[in-house]
Amino acid sequence: MNERNQNLIIDLIGGRLSPDDERAALNRIEEDSVLRAEYEAQMSAISILEAVAPPMMTADERAILHATLRRQLHLDDSPVPVIAAPSRWQRWWAPVGGLAVAAAVIVGAVVVLPNNLSGSDSDTSFAAASAEITTTAPTASLTDDLAGVAAEEGTGENSVGAAAPEATENAPDEESSEYAETQAVDTDEATTSPSSLPYLVDVDLGLLEGDLSSDPDALRSNPSPASSKSVDFDAIRVDACLNSLRVDSQTSEIIPIALTTYEGTESVVVSVAPSSGESFLAVYSVALCRELASTQG
Amino acid sequence: MTSRSTEDRELIRRYLEGDVSAFDELMHAHENRVFAICLRMMRDRDSALDATQDVFLTVFRKADRYKEQAAFSTWLYRVAVNTCYDHLRRQKRQRTTSMPEHLDPSDPRGGDEFRAVELRPDIETALAALTPEFRSAVVLVDLDGMSLEGAADTLEVPVGTVKSRVFRARKQLAKDLGNFAPGSEHPTDES
Numbered sequence: 001m002n003e004r005n006q007n008l009i010i011d012l013i014g015g016r017l018s019p020d021d022e023r024a025a026l027n028r029i030e031e032d033s034v035l036r037a038e039y040e041a042q043m044s045a046i047s048i049l050e051a052v053a054p055p056m057m058t059a060d061e062r063a064i065l066h067a068t069l070r071r072q073l074h075l076d077d078s079p080v081p082v083i084a085a086p087s088r089w090q091r092w093w094a095p096v097g098g099l100a101v102a103a104a105v106i107v108g109a110v111v112v113l114p115n116n117l118s119g120s121d122s123d124t125s126f127a128a129a130s131a132e133i134t135t136t137a138p139t140a141s142l143t144d145d146l147a148g149v150a151a152e153e154g155t156g157e158n159s160v161g162a163a164a165p166e167a168t169e170n171a172p173d174e175e176s177s178e179y180a181e182t183q184a185v186d187t188d189e190a191t192t193s194p195s196s197l198p199y200l201v202d203v204d205l206g207l208l209e210g211d212l213s214s215d216p217d218a219l220r221s222n223p224s225p226a227s228s229k230s231v232d233f234d235a236i237r238v239d240a241c242l243n244s245l246r247v248d249s250q251t252s253e254i255i256p257i258a259l260t261t262y263e264g265t266e267s268v269v270v271s272v273a274p275s276s277g278e279s280f281l282a283v284y285s286v287a288l289c290r291e292l293a294s295t296q297g
Numbered sequence: 298m299t300s301r302s303t304e305d306r307e308l309i310r311r312y313l314e315g316d317v318s319a320f321d322e323l324m325h326a327h328e329n330r331v332f333a334i335c336l337r338m339m340r341d342r343d344s345a346l347d348a349t350q351d352v353f354l355t356v357f358r359k360a361d362r363y364k365e366q367a368a369f370s371t372w373l374y375r376v377a378v379n380t381c382y383d384h385l386r387r388q389k390r391q392r393t394t395s396m397p398e399h400l401d402p403s404d405p406r407g408g409d410e411f412r413a414v415e416l417r418p419d420i421e422t423a424l425a426a427l428t429p430e431f432r433s434a435v436v437l438v439d440l441d442g443m444s445l446e447g448a449a450d451t452l453e454v455p456v457g458t459v460k461s462r463v464f465r466a467r468k469q470l471a472k473d474l475g476n477f478a479p480g481s482e483h484p485t486d487e488s
Contacts, residue, residue, distance in 0.1 A: 003461070006460065010445075010463065010464055041468050044471045044475075045435075045439070045471040045474070048474060049440055069320075073354070244354070291359070
């Protein structure tokens, strides 16, 4: 069957011919047995397919679909379970957490010990320091979100550090503020909490990609891009966004790099490592988990 | 521009402004059609639901990019077909790597694809034998009722290509359905 005859039959069936052309086509089909066989085959397939009723979702399927989408798109305020991050996250950030805890202990010792030796208000200071290292001062929404997860996680606490300086504002007492300025990180949650990510004041993805490709530890070894600026990222939403990106990109590895405010939008910078092809950086808004920028293409 | 297209544009605008009810209205308008395409492509209800979910996630997350599109539905169904292609490729990889060697991974009867699919088994078998490209063309044109131009936009191929795919798909279906007409107990080679 040549292309001309094929198009003739398709156009005839689709009602795309003028009345004259249609008549001429039908005459040709009537006279040509090959054309007639092809035409009849087309019509028989169409008549069978036309008799098929369109499938519908059941009410249960629709409800599940809507609920899942609403959760993934953060359209509801329902709690989203915190899922442990994959191993590469741990490989990247566990050392940072460990170093930060060690730094906090050293700073704590330097500050607390002289107080102890001088016989000043040591008990209060030490208690405040301990609380600062192991507890968080979450925002109200975060507390609400975590309430449903707390029992499962065994803790309702989150980490503190440069990326979550709101802890400073909610410290137990004034004496603890000096400790809040240190890089204290929750020892239990350091590898899974987005608040252990550095906060970048200004992101130039191209430059950042260059820095990271020449030195994967760039953000660790050079803390200058990280800011002590007060940011109030919802850790649950960051986690939910990262998890949904991982679900969407099953063939790519999603590695969180940093938090930032991109064009006025709270965002997370991730490295996307496809199973084939080159890795690239992308910025996603935390609220809608929508891609805002990328070094790809 | 049809009223549906105008309405969709407005709903997308409202969604981007944070109006959650726009999400419900868009879902209500398009979910069944997207699900129908996915079910015809994936041939399995659970897989079709997974694909449908991914389609809407992609569309809502990238809703701001829709501005440049002529018709929301064209973009939506393009995402649907491409998502189904991705899922089919993934399924094929998983079957190839995980199924025992003595089972033919391409044999649709080897899995549970027949489960709850609302097609006559012979039609299902015939559709399953088509390549994804032929299947998507015939699903859009003959099962979804889309115009050749609409299918061409959705599939991002020229109209001539859609014509060719639809023609060859129908011919293959007619041949297979003739071979496997109801009452035929032992279908011959389906490949």
